[in-house]
Amino acid sequence: MVDLTLSLAPGTYGAENREGPGVTVSKRHGLHILHLAGDLSDTDFPTAARHALGLPLPQLAGETRDGHGVRVLWLAPNRWLVVSGHKLETDAFGEKASVNDVGQGRSVLRLSGRSVRDLLCKGCPIDLDPQSFSAGHAAATLLGHLNVVIDCIADDVFDLYVTRSFDHFIHDWLVRAGKEFGVSISAT
Amino acid sequence: MLEITCPYCGKRAQKEFTYAGDAGAERPNLETGTNQDWFEFVYLRDNPRGLHDELWHHSAGCRRLIKVRRDVVTHEIIDTGAPSDSLSTGAS
Numbered sequence: 001m002v003d004l005t006l007s008l009a010p011g012t013y014g015a016e017n018r019e020g021p022g023v024t025v026s027k028r029h030g031l032h033i034l035h036l037a038g039d040l041s042d043t044d045f046p047t048a049a050r051h052a053l054g055l056p057l058p059q060l061a062g063e064t065r066d067g068h069g070v071r072v073l074w075l076a077p078n079r080w081l082v083v084s085g086h087k088l089e090t091d092a093f094g095e096k097a098s099v100n101d102v103g104q105g106r107s108v109l110r111l112s113g114r115s116v117r118d119l120l121c122k123g124c125p126i127d128l129d130p131q132s133f134s135a136g137h138a139a140a141t142l143l144g145h146l147n148v149v150i151d152c153i154a155d156d157v158f159d160l161y162v163t164r165s166f167d168h169f170i171h172d173w174l175v176r177a178g179k180e181f182g183v184s185i186s187a188t
Numbered sequence: 189m190l191e192i193t194c195p196y197c198g199k200r201a202q203k204e205f206t207y208a209g210d211a212g213a214e215r216p217n218l219e220t221g222t223n224q225d226w227f228e229f230v231y232l233r234d235n236p237r238g239l240h241d242e243l244w245h246h247s248a249g250c251r252r253l254i255k256v257r258r259d260v261v262t263h264e265i266i267d268t269g270a271p272s273d274s275l276s277t278g279a280s
């Protein structure tokens with residue numbers, strides 16, 4: 001797919017540290033992203049979803065699960081984001097599910113580095129303390145004034161799902177907010 | 189800023205929510221509601237001092253409507269729940 005969005009030129013922005021930039025931003029490509037909706041209290045839906053995904057749906061608020069190259073994020077009651085490196089057949093989720101391919105509409109940014117939590121804290125109202133938001137947690141929330149999904153991959157690694165048309169804005173925001181830490185934008 | 193406990197997501201900042209009106213307004217019956225009933229439902233609201241039940245939309249989170257019992261004098265949030273829940277009075 002032709003990438004029509006403007007991103008910042010690769011390079012390091014803001015403070016220069018001896019230890020290197022505090023945050024590194026890179027774009028994740030080739031992901032298939034589905035929005036899945038279905039009623040958990042229905043008997044057929046969770047079973048069909050489990051077969052389609054190869055893992056059971058996360059049912060706790062903000063819970064994520066992964067395996068077999070598929071990552072599933074709880075977004076809301078009966079709503080999930082399904083992220084995979086390979087294409088999943090939408091029919092496999094059964095007739096009781098509503099599945100929408102939203103991959104073309106999202107940019108996924110991988111943020112990593114020692115200052116990544118400090119940077120996100122500047123624009124995100126959820127509690128990002130490692131005690132309460134660790135690997136295995138994701139949240140639909142705000143960053144700046146944008147609706148985003150934040151997925152904690154590891155202690156200092158996060159994936160950020162943003163609406164594609166805000167790609168440039170979010171890069172710009174990250175660079176400005178991260179000025180004191182130094183932000184490296186990787187070549188896409 | 190208020191902190192509102194979404195019954196689905198947990199405690200979140202007010203910034204993530206959009207106020208969605210009085211949770212007590214009752215829609216008139218479609219068959220028997222008079223013009224006056226509809227006028228009152230659409231336009232007229234009580235303006236209580238003290239506890240007030242309101243709907244909030246968790247617009248930047250789970251995108252569900254929730255019910256919030258709030259003291260409009262102190263901004264204290266007494267209880268929250270699904271729109272169909274009956275909330276506690278806060279008196280323990």
Ligand SMILES: [Zn+2]
Nearest residue numbers: 194197246250
């Ligand atoms: Zn919520």
